[in-house]
Amino acid sequence: MSTNKDVLLNIRDLVIEFRAKGKKFRAVKETSFDIYKGEIFGLVGESGSGKTTIGRAIVGVQPLKDGAIYMDNNIVAGRPTSLYTLNKDISRKLDNMSYKMNITTKEIQSRIDGLKALYENFLADPRELNKDDLEKFAKESKLKYLTDILLENLKYLNSIIKSEDRMIKFVDNLNSYVDKVSKELEKSVLSKLVETKETFISMKENADEIYLQIQEVAKYRESIETVDANKMESVVKNILGLWKVITDNHKEFLSKLEWAKSLQFQLHALSSPMNRRQKFIDYYNKLIYVNRNEFFEECLKQFEIMKSSESDSSSKEFKKLEFFIRDFWSKKNLNINACKEILKILSEEKVVTEKVKTLVSKLKNTDFENSIKDLIANESNINETKLDELKKEAKYISKIIERNIVKDRDSIETFYNWKGIENTYTQEEIDSFVELTEFLDLPSIDEIIKDSYLFKVQSKEQKRTNRKDIQMIFQDPGSSLNDRMAIEEIIAEGMENFPNLYKGQEAKELYVKEYNEANPDEKITLEDATPAKVKKHIILKLVNSVGLLPEHLSRYPHEFSGGQRQRVGIARSLAMKPKVIVADEPISALDVSIRAQVLNLFKKFQEELGITYVFVAHDLSVVRHIADRIAVIYHGQIVEIAPAEELFKNPLHPYTRALLSAIPIPEPELAKQTKLVVYNPEEEHKDYIFDLPYFKEITKDHFVWANKREIKEIKKIVKK
Numbered sequence: 001m002s003t004n005k006d007v008l009l010n011i012r013d014l015v016i017e018f019r020a021k022g023k024k025f026r027a028v029k030e031t032s033f034d035i036y037k038g039e040i041f042g043l044v045g046e047s048g049s050g051k052t053t054i055g056r057a058i059v060g061v062q063p064l065k066d067g068a069i070y071m072d073n074n075i076v077a078g079r080p081t082s083l084y085t086l087n088k089d090i091s092r093k094l095d096n097m098s099y100k101m102n103i104t105t106k107e108i109q110s111r112i113d114g115l116k117a118l119y120e121n122f123l124a125d126p127r128e129l130n131k132d133d134l135e136k137f138a139k140e141s142k143l144k145y146l147t148d149i150l151l152e153n154l155k156y157l158n159s160i161i162k163s164e165d166r167m168i169k170f171v172d173n174l175n176s177y178v179d180k181v182s183k184e185l186e187k188s189v190l191s192k193l194v195e196t197k198e199t200f201i202s203m204k205e206n207a208d209e210i211y212l213q214i215q216e217v218a219k220y221r222e223s224i225e226t227v228d229a230n231k232m233e234s235v236v237k238n239i240l241g242l243w244k245v246i247t248d249n250h251k252e253f254l255s256k257l258e259w260a261k262s263l264q265f266q267l268h269a270l271s272s273p274m275n276r277r278q279k280f281i282d283y284y285n286k287l288i289y290v291n292r293n294e295f296f297e298e299c300l301k302q303f304e305i306m307k308s309s310e311s312d313s314s315s316k317e318f319k320k321l322e323f324f325i326r327d328f329w330s331k332k333n334l335n336i337n338a339c340k341e342i343l344k345i346l347s348e349e350k351v352v353t354e355k356v357k358t359l360v361s362k363l364k365n366t367d368f369e370n371s372i373k374d375l376i377a378n379e380s381n382i383n384e385t386k387l388d389e390l391k392k393e394a395k396y397i398s399k400i401i402e403r404n405i406v407k408d409r410d411s412i413e414t415f416y417n418w419k420g421i422e423n424t425y426t427q428e429e430i431d432s433f434v435e436l437t438e439f440l441d442l443p444s445i446d447e448i449i450k451d452s453y454l455f456k457v458q459s460k461e462q463k464r465t466n467r468k469d470i471q472m473i474f475q476d477p478g479s480s481l482n483d484r485m486a487i488e489e490i491i492a493e494g495m496e497n498f499p500n501l502y503k504g505q506e507a508k509e510l511y512v513k514e515y516n517e518a519n520p521d522e523k524i525t526l527e528d529a530t531p532a533k534v535k536k537h538i539i540l541k542l543v544n545s546v547g548l549l550p551e552h553l554s555r556y557p558h559e560f561s562g563g564q565r566q567r568v569g570i571a572r573s574l575a576m577k578p579k580v581i582v583a584d585e586p587i588s589a590l591d592v593s594i595r596a597q598v599l600n601l602f603k604k605f606q607e608e609l610g611i612t613y614v615f616v617a618h619d620l621s622v623v624r625h626i627a628d629r630i631a632v633i634y635h636g637q638i639v640e641i642a643p644a645e646e647l648f649k650n651p652l653h654p655y656t657r658a659l660l661s662a663i664p665i666p667e668p669e670l671a672k673q674t675k676l677v678v679y680n681p682e683e684e685h686k687d688y689i690f691d692l693p694y695f696k697e698i699t700k701d702h703f704v705w706a707n708k709r710e711i712k713e714i715k716k717i718v719k720k
Contacts, residue, residue, distance in 0.1 A: 008071060008612050009035040009058065009580065013081065013166055015066035016053050016636075027053045029636040030067070030162065032695075035580075040606055040613040042627030042644065044620055044659070050636040052475075055582040055616045059472045060463075071579065073454060076466045080455040081170040083189075083271035084446050086163045091268050093156045094261050100149050101254060107146045108250060112243050114138040119236045122229075129227040143218055150211045154689055157204045161692060164197035171445065178452045181445055188435060189270055189445065196263040199256055206253040208690045213246045266436055271444050281403070281440050288425070288433045289405040290415050292330060298418050299324045324411070327366045329397050334366045336398055342372055343391050352376050368397060399441075468498050471573040475585040477565035481557040487568055488553035491539050494576045501577065502535040511537050542571040546601060563594030570601060574609075582614045587622065599626050621663050624648055629701075632656045634681075642702040652704045652714050655679045685710075 016028040028050045035041045043051045056062035058069060060077055068078035118137035122129065171193060175186050217239060227235050269280035303321050311318050329336075338359045345356050356376065363369040368390075375386055406412060409430075416423055425433070449455045458466070474480035481490055495501045508529040515537070516523045540550055546567040557565055566586060573581050583602065587595040603626060605611050617623050623630055623644070630647045632640045632655060640653040651657045658679035685693070691707040698704055698714055706714060 006037045007034045008037040009614075010070040010073075011035075011054070011058070011067070012070070013067035014054065014057065014064065014069070014078070016050070016057060016062060017065040026065075027636050028057070030166075031633075031636070031638050032067075033631055033638055033641060035612060035614065036629075037612055038606065038610045039628040040602065040615050040626055042623035042630040043614060043616045043633060044618065044623050044630055045633035046618055046659075048635075049618075049633045051616045051618075051633050052584050053636075054633070055472070055584050055614055058580070058614060059470050059582050060467060061472075070454075071466065071469065074462075075455060075458065076463075076470070079457070080449065081166060082446055083167055083170070083267075084273065084444065086167055087264065087268045087271045090160050090163055091264055093160055094257070094264055097153055097156050098257065098261070100153055101250075101257065104146060104149055104153075104250065105254070107142065107149075108243070108247060111138060111142065111146070112240070112247070115236060115239055115243070119232070122232050126229045126232075128229055129232065131225065134221060134224065134227075138221070140218075140221070143214065143221075147211070147214055147218070150207065150214065151689070154204070154207050154211060157200060157207055158689065158692055161197060161200050161204065164193055164200060165694075168193045168197065174445070174449075177454055178449050180448050180452070185439055185442070185445065188439060189267070192263060192267055192270070196260060196267060199260045199263060203253055203256045203260060206249040206256070209249045210246050210253065212690075213242050213249070217242050217246075269436065270439055271446060273444060273447060277440055281437065284433055284437050284440070285403060285405050288412075288430055288437070289407055290412050292328075292401075292404045292406055295406045295411065295415050296325075296328055296330065298415060299328070302418055320414075327368075329366065329368075329401055331401060333364060334369060334397070334401070335362055335364055336394065336401060338362045339369060339372055340394050340398065342376075343387065343394055346376070346382055346387055347391070350382060352382075368393060468494075468576050469579040471576050471578040471581050473566070473569050473573055473581060473583045473586045476589055477562055477569050477586075478557065478589075480569055481565055483557050486554055486556055487543075487548075488539055490557070490568060491542060491553075491572050491575050492535060494572060495535060495538070498576065499531075501575070502538055503531045507534050507538070514541075538575065539571075542574055545574070545605075546571045547597070561594070562590050563598065566590060566594075566598055567601070570598070570605075574605065574611075578611065580612045580614065582616065584616045585618070586615075588617070588619070595622070602626060619663075620648075620659055632659065637705060639705040640703065646699070646702055650699075650702070650718070652698060652702070652717070653706070654684050655681075 011034070012032050014028050014031045015026065018025045018027055031050075031054070043054060045051045053062055057064060057077060064078040066078070068080050069076050114137040118129075118134070121137070168190065171186060171190050173186075174181050175183050220239065220242070224235065265280075269277065269284070272280060299321060303325060306318055306321065313319075328334075342356050342359050345353060345359075360373060360376065363373065371390060375383065375390065400407060406415070413423075415421075450457075485493070501507060508526055511529050511534045512524055512526055539553065543550060543553060548564065548567055548571070552560075552564075557568065560568070566589075569586075586602075587598050590598060599622070602613060602615070606613065615623060615627055620630075627644045630642065630644050631638050632647075632653065634655045640647065640651070640656045642650075647656065648660065651660050654677070658677040661674065661677040685707075687709060688707060691709055693705050693707045693710070695703050695705055696711050698711070698718060704711070704714060
């Protein structure tokens, strides 16, 4: 077994969809796992489980709906996690959820009103009630409608929590891979993601309780055939008790929903591209800052009030207001364009030119403009440090004027006092919003990482190289070979597309070395190593290594047995000197006597060439013989990953146990004693809607897809 822990392939959040009759079918569901260098990784599942689809995606012939595949830390298929796409999708789901919760509010109230009307009707005419009476005031179809809406919201919440978790994993420690993503930005986004996820988890607890209580209402109603007059009050009280739990949780849910929308709006803003941020910037500026025009008008108004009331012109308040008016930054009160032009000329020329003097004459009387005047007062010595400070300040002032806002907190508090406005935000919230607006001036994480080596979209040349490095051996050795081509042409076809494999210097030197070792009396030099000879030598060596003979090269596929044709397919893949070979059930079409030979070839090339295999199969007994690690897949979801022997000794997932129990046993008496395990996912995982599953490492390198309840049960089994 390979003990090399260097990861070659990273499969991350893989989603593959097919469309059939206008409907989408998700063949692979947000699957993530790693494949180590030099190992044989078994991918096992029943027909239609998605194992071949994953293999085809690794090779690059199957488009991805979402997720990415990395080889040696370079993306080879798909695209990296997009925070903007995920946040936009979450925002859309929250809007839908808000709309549906408005419906549930009305429906819950309607059910309670119906129950009260039933009781009032009974008080007016006391009698025994039956199901028809209940149906008249509290229709069962309406209860079913309410249940369906809540179930849809639960699915939304589960999807949102998964997306939040995906983003947290993506952002956490991102700075160590992409240093252009500042630690401050990473920390801010991560903290908001964690807080948002926790809010959604809390909302889900309320949603779970609402759904379960409505189920209880439905069960209680179903159990009632008739209601005696003397039991009517008790029945109504019991049902109202259930509805009270529902309404209490519903109120909590709505309150948390508003908070979640606020947090999600911030995440949406932070992840949006620069060209779509203006609405977010305007929103938060309005929230915590003051419009400059309104501020200046109020300054003038307050100044006139002070003058008319003959306030002391030497007082602190009078001086402060006077300063506000004189030093107020605006297009009318400050010539910012002239300031920037002066600073630009001084940076380039280092001396005060005539143009600078002309521009200075156009400056007004703000403190900033006076600072520029002071700088150039001594023409012979332009202070570089002061010049840099003024350039930064000019940029800051320009942005303030452009956005037409007052950012100074003292000025804002003064304005609030003038207008009698009450500040409803805490200092912590204000600091959070200020930090957010500052980050909104910078590129988003998505924009920063797009040029990183980890996430950069590969060029056509790089994609072409990937096709060489990742090869595939197909299930049917007959249909995967061209019957009109001789075996030599089939093996050489890939090499023709990558001539460097036999025309390159390395290939020539290896040919000369091996030829001279085999023929010490007839040594050759590099000049004798023609491309044709090198290619022929490579093909002969491959044919020999897979157990075929040189005379087979001139024959055609139909002249060979299934096992021989599969050997040709293996030789064709090896000719490309790949890093990875995806073997798609390569022995399923072969006789039993031939299977062991082909499997031994895989092990041979693993050891000799260090090739990594993804071995796709549905026969666990075969995979046990060849694989280092095994992943079990069910309906597009990896449910268990473990070293091969560990998986067979301690299968933890019920689907894995079912697969193992189905392995044929050649001894009839033993076969009769073996109990077949039946896997019923609807029964096994009926609480997945409430208790979300996730990957958990139970023992070393043994991972299982299970929820908290199942993990507790699995750990009890492991301890035994």
